[in-house]
Amino acid sequence: MFHKEPCDFHAGSPADLLSAALGATLYSPATRPRLADDVLKLARRGVVSMVLCLEDSIHDAEVEDAEANLVRQFEKLAEQGAETPLLFIRVREPEQIPDLVQRLGPAVRLLSGFVLPKFTEERGTPFLEALVDAESVSGHKLYAMPVLESPELLHLETRTATLTGIATTVDKYRDRVLALRLGVTDFCSGYGLRRSPDMTAYDVRIVAGVIADVVNVLGRADGTGFTITGPVWEYFRLQERMFKPQLRRSPFLEGSAEELRTTLIEHDMDGLLSEIALDRANGLLGKTCIHPSHVPPVHALSVVSHEEFSDARDILRPERDGGGVLRSAYTNKMNEARPHRAWAERTLLRAEVFGVAREDIGFVDLLTAGIPR
Template sequence: MRKDLFHVEPLVFDADSPARTLAVALGATLYSPATRPSLAADVLKQAGRGVVSMVLCLEDSIDDTEVEGAEENLVRQLTELAACGRETPLLFVRVREPEQMPDLVHRLGDAARLLSGFVLPKFTEERGVAFLEALTAAEAAGGRRLFAMPVLESPELLHLETRAETLRGIARTVDKYRDRVLALRLGVTDFCSAYGLRRAPDMTAYDVQIVASVIGDVVNVLGRSDGTGFTITGPVWEYFRAQVRMFKPQLRRSPFMEGQAEELRTALIAHDMDGLLREIALDRANGLLGKTCIHPSHVLPVHALSVVSHEEYSDARDILRPDRGGGGVLRSAYTNKMNEVKPHRTWAERTLLRAETFGVAREDTGFVELLTAGLSRLAD
């Protein structure tokens, strides 16, 4: 089946792979409250459905009164997972306070080997240093590499009069701990909350101008391709059931015309997935990679759209040919665009890195075929 879909199949990776690979491979990072009584079983179920990274949340997804019980449940469930010996996704814990990290690693004991790191909420320079020092202590206590994923969601980052200095402070902090920061995550729900906003399911984060401006500035400062930047992941998509629509669906019919693909289009629209698909495309266009997800149904579309197309792969390979080190302009092998070697070089390098983790589709295979195949596998 895979050979029918992929020109180049994805490479196998695990929690011990290089950070550069893991940052790209995060894909659709599925959040789950740490209070769930079936957390261990849920993790294994999602691993079987293709989830490659999960965040077990002790912060905003649970009530303030539930923290102690959630920690106990998390320790119990991860200990159970470690004992069963089965493969899990990359697992991260979203904490509230720095001291939770070394405390949880201590309480987990050997089961701490399941953790790939921690998600650090409302990250600023002032808060971030304490979190990252605590992460270093937790890593030393556990004897295993742990990564941080700071969440950029504070009002100081949103407000225009404090945004520039806040970004500079975040940049100083994450640069100091560069080998520990796997990716930066955007807390768009908190951005909207600061102004009493909530985007509708037929609108993307980029339609909310105050949010779009912050995303642009974050990428400007923290997503540069000159060696100073980091992987920045896409914002959460909040919807997973049909809503009342004001605007037309955002999926054209033409890619879905063959076979039963029209049924797939109808199902995607019925579950507000057309808005998600558009936002994923806009994430990529704006320099973001991967996405925060709160529902398992979002995972497959994110991963299907992460696969490198045959056309992208062809262009990237042409641009990076050794005999083109001096630059110049090439006509695309698809004869539909200009490939300018020097300006497009970084794009090409990033595309080939994504190809390693998500694979390259065959020439006649697109998103519709990948998504249909993935849904068929889940139904088996």
């Protein structure tokens, strides 16, 4: 199915490659008694990054037991020696970072880093300092993924100052920050909102406004920006619908693709697919996921189409360094060498980790190959 196969990568790969390769980052409560087995099973199913959560997904009274469980499960994974996804731990307090790294011992080699909740300049700096110290003591490279979800970021009167502070902080620790994650559920909770499976995050205007401002300040393509991942999709089971399905029938008319369309709609994935497309259009890459069924659609829609790849390569040809306009090889659009250059560079990076589809392969083919029915 590929014109260009996805590359192999691992926890020691360059940070820019890893940030693009996160894909569908699957969250799991750290309390799961068979967590090590789950991690290995999910790795075989194509999961490439996971967050093991000690924060919102577990009860306050469970934290101590969850930490002990994490240590046991990491030791079990280390003993088995099997390949794992990139593993991150979502903590509550900065003090947990050096404590967990010390308790993990040699198994820390399986840990890629920590997810830092409710990140602002004031709250985030102690987390990042703790991560740097833990890395220095352990001798093991650790990345941070701050979660942007605080009320100060949501509220209009404090948003600009909060974003400025966050930008200053993450820039200071740029070599440690792998990606920034959006906590859209927290944004919605601040106003007693919850989007339905018929709607994307971009239909909730107050959320869409925050996403736009975050990308504006922290997602620039001038070398100052970071990878910003898409918001969580909360649904994985059929709900009663108010609106028509969002998947047009025409792309699914060939072969057994109509069955795929039915499956997607039955599992509320038409809304997910729509949101993934809007994530990409708004400058986000990858997605927070809470169910394994979300992983194949995110990865399928991350594959670069042959047309995108062709355009990106043409734009980045050395003879185009001086600018200019050219007609695309597909003869259906204009490619401007200077304005489209940053897009082309990002597209080729995505092509490196997710591959390039063959010319005759579309997103329906990729979905059909990747989603069990």
